[in-house]
Amino acid sequence: MDIEQWLYSFPLRLRSIFHPNQVDQEMKEELREHLEQQINENIATGMSAEEARRSAMRAMGGIAQIEQQCRDARGGSVLQDFVQDLRYGFRQLRRSPGFSALAVLCLTLGIGANAAVFSWLEGILFRPYPAVVHQERLFAVAGTVQGKRIDGLSWPDFLDLRRSCTLCEDSFVSKITGSTLNIGDHAEVTIGSIVSANYFDAIGVHPMLGRGFEPGEDAGNNSHPVVVISYQMWRNRFKGDREVIGKTQRLNNVAHTIIGVAPDGFYGTFVGRAIQFWVPASMEETFESGGYKLEDRGARWIESYVHLKPGVRRAQAQQQISVIAARWQKDYPATNRGRSIGIWPLWQTPFNHARTMGPTLEVMVVVVAFVLLIACANVGNLQLVRSFVRRHEMSVRLAIGASRGRLLKQLLTEGLILSALGTAGGFLMAYWCRHLLVMLLPVREGRTMYLPGVIDGRVMAMGAGVCLLVALITGLVPALQTQHLDLAGPLKADSSSVVGSRRRAWLRSGLVVLQVSLSFILLVGAALLLESLQRMRTTSPGFSTTSVAVTSVSLVASYDVPRAKAFQNELIDRMNRLPGIESAAFAAVTPLGYAGYPSSPIAVDGYQPSPDEQPEVEYNQVGPGYLATLGIPLLSGREFARSDDENAPLVAIVNRTMMMRYWGGGDPIGHRLQVKGRWARVVGVAADSKYESMGETPKPFFYVPLRQDFVREPDLNVRTTQSPQSTLTAVRREVHALDQDLALYEMITLQEQVNRAASPQLVAVTLVSTLGGLALLLAAVGLYGVMSYSVAQSTRELGLRMALGADAANLLRLVISRGLRLTTGGVLFGAVAALALTRLLGQLLYNVSPHDPLVFGVALVMMTITTISACLLPAWRASRTDPARVLRG
Amino acid sequence: MSKPADLVQGTLDMLILKILALQPLNGWAISQRLRQISSDVLGVSDGSLYPALHKLEHRGWIRAEWKSSENNRRAKLYSLTPLGRKQLEKETANWNRVSAAISGIVQLKEA
16 A cells, blocks of 8 residues: 555544444445435335335345445454454463463563662652652752862852843752751651742742742841641641641741641652751751851852753753853852852752662663563563464464464564553552662651652653563564464474474573573672672771761750850760760761761962862861760870860861871971961871761861851760660750750661661662562573473483483483583673673772672572572483383384 | 356446546445446446445545535535546556457457
């Protein structure tokens, strides 16, 4: 049929498919019309009415047959063929329930793993914020130095950016914050966002009760104590009270008026957390440490986002924003020298858990693709066995005139049925697994992680694509066989000669080799990740991990700086008097935690930076005895004492790397170091330790006394001989003795902190080894199938060997060595591929070479054991061959 | 009604196209016209007419439209498409060639 004809017939065909009743009705009307005309004519020639009718009917032939012939002529037969194939396919699959169940199970696992990973990608990286509009145009904004993200934006910078960026549709602030939620006399910790007033408008979310923020509510200092609460908080704390608007809720002991309730299904804009409340930026001082920062261009505390205008590319916008930031460098050199602004797509957001989960999920995409391929290879193998059984059926159909195309269509339809069932099962599996990631991650009290999988249209479309691909693969493998079907052979009563057997054997072995190589790669990956995790957890980070516990006291707003200082001193004194507690010290930042370290431009007497160098070093504000409490060795000089307070001369302790870099290895004690424009004297040198991640290389770092650079809510580190739980009870008792209104965060050991820093690795290890195990199992099933089949096919040969003097042990060895030969091939391919692919694990690996020979060895041993176990049963069967019976037969 | 020869049956498509080339007609009228021109010799049963019409419509050679006829009854009117006209020319040429050849053979004098 050429194009022109097709243009005519296509609309007709569509009509037959979509309006079959109407088409049928018209056809019947046409025939009835004809019949009536004939009857009229007959009556005109003098027949009686009855006679005329009968004669007309006779002339027509059977009405029903004509109708059917017309339907056939109309076509729409593609659909009819398909329905017929579908029915036939279902019947065939029901006839071999074992095969069908196994095939569907394999595909469910394969497709389910893919659907789950797609849904995580969608829910965590690509469309992480349910209910937020235009996420495809949403970009994360952060401050950079030399292209590297180091911190946030300051409020003045944010306002300027919003004014000057013409390629941005809007931009908004969403800074995560913890808060004490006071309910009666009881206090607990919850999580919220400090936002700009345009927040709810910019993201297109409308509170289900009350209103969002009004312009201007984000200006001033503590001037607008209003809050929008989450749907969950509304349900749980306020029991779904519809009169909640206008009531007050104390947050950090400041009364906030509830002005709105966010809609169900909106969880804020921070990957990894379900945000419980939103307050305008004007309330910043109540929630953030470090005082009122809305007018401080140097205080970079903001996490923010921009919506680019439709059609604007990231690179264009980045260019414009860089120009704007460069202007600030000239206008505000004191605060903005050497600094710029970067934007990132949501899946690369530098300040939330998209960053931690991203690499793991990237690896998972490859892993599940492998699992799917292995599952397909398995089903393909099963299909091959079946196509051997079905060759008779196929030959008969060919003989009675079915075209090969028609048979191919039939096989593809069967593949489609299997694949569709597998896809349905897979999506069910993905749905059950949508909160799996959270379960794999450690939970923090009051800060439950929220990392949902999302099954939306895009994930569905992806699944449908996978389904069709799988249908094609599983349908085409047996179709390859029918290509070589000859008509006469199988029709002869019982042809024992296997048609195309060489080809089939080759194909089956090929599929097994593929499976073995893919599962070998997964084994290597899993072993590498496991080894990394092990090393991460056992390598010393440079401070003691098991005997130090850390928590934080959430100070309410009535604690101004003097009161907070007094509180801290008093608490430390009380702690030091407790039995079982060796020492306690405050510090602004806990190593390996979520909060990043502050950094400062520095200058050192006698160190001449190169012209384009702007030395900037991270530091921590710590209390007296911090190094001793954490067990960080002091290499020379002294620790901070309580006398190093705001009235004393400024002092600092530098780490070893800093000493090497800025003092050329000479003794820095007594020398001057400029921090944030003020000169301090170095009083000590501390050993290097890990600060932000276990994977980092030693970097310059220094400490300043907390009292000389104060933060209101530092973390409390306690060196103790007791469990974190009993320590927490003790600390809580002391805190409440000082103030009943204060809440504590959970208390964990620093070891737990290290483990949490390794949580992406933990997730990766768990998922990759689970899927690797699954892959190994599937490969074993495939191998078992091939070996059993080849043993069954070669009973004659085996019998002959036995008759010629081979004993059972010989045959056992023979079969197993055949299996091992297949495995060797697979392992060789797999090893070569793994050498190239393990590099993808990149930053998930810690202190392990991607080509670690030990890991490859372990994978090889596991593969060999699996092969031998898969071959044992067929080999045993081979060894039981009865030569007399076989040879006689 | 005697069964017409296969050859004639195969030319039913051509006859329909030819009839419709003269004017658009409904199914009943086509069957009457067939009977008239072929003087009942071909004996096309009404049963085979309609499937043939539907087939031709699907090949894009004829087009069907519902029209109200003079006595205000709905009737399905068939007409030739440009594609159908080309097909008719092709089949006519073919027919002339074949029938010329055959009549040539039939008229051979026996030696």
